Amino acid sequence: MERLDKLVAAYSEYSRKDVRRLVKEKRIEVNGALASSFDQKIKDEDCVLMDGEPIVRKRRIVAVLNKPMGFVTSTEDPRDRTVMELVPRDWMKMGVFPVGRLDKDTEGLLIFTNDGVLAHTLISPKNGVEKEYYVEHTGSAKEEDIKAFKDGMILDDEVLKPAILIPIGKGKSRVIIKEGKYHQVRRMMAIRGMDVTYLKRIREGNLLLGDMEKGEWRELDSKEENLF
Ligand code: URA
Helix, strand or coil: CEEHHHHHHHHCCCCHHHHHHHHHCCCEEECCEECCCCCCEECCCCCEEECCEECCCCCCCEEEEEECCCEECCCCCCCCEEHHHHCCCHHHHCCCEECCCCCCCCEEEEEEECCHHHHHHHHCCCCCCCEEEEEEECCCCCHHHHHHHHHCCEECCEECCCCEEEEEECCEEEEEECCCCCCHHHHHHHHCCCCEEEEEEEEECCEECCCCCCCCEEECCHHHHCCC
16 A cells, blocks of 8 residues: 555656645546545555556566466467466556466466566576476486486577486476476477476576465565575
8 A cells, every 4th residue: 555645756757745736636536536635545456547647657576476277478368368367467567577488288486577687687598597397297217318408408409508307206307497498398308208297387596486376476575586
């Protein structure tokens, strides 16, 4: 909750003093009704209009979603439900987008931001930010598979960066990669004769998914942002 005068002053060219006048002049509406006073409390989801135009509350957002299966990682899609349906509606207006991609059937940690520099840092293969996945698959990972991952596998005629394959039980492994090629983990496992039956991203940089519920999102604080 924020006071109307503080909010309008933060996201427009008007000062808090101006807002007192604008309220008196009946130029500000909150959820379709004239603002009652300059110190009216405004909730995140409230729609504030000045002279009929929305006050768009743009601030830097860095957040994480535990993406469930069945949603595509894009802002629009003609057929499928998108991850934007799972996060606050006004994020779209604030230019927030998903960073990198998780397949429709992949679950887990997905970052959202409206900070293009941060997005670039996380995605650029030059920076080699680690992404760790929990993988369920057919067969079992063996020593030669671990070595193949480490040596740099070939995908689309390109040598991949060394990756880490850690078997953790029959048909279960953890995989750590430093790029984000299309279906990368599924294809790397398939090359080694293992079909992925379940895939979940559990870490990006040093940021862990932890025990977030499927479909749950939360904004990161500045300490957590240092984990990338
Ligand atoms: N690798 C995949 O195959 N799929 C993902 O969603 C992420 C990494």
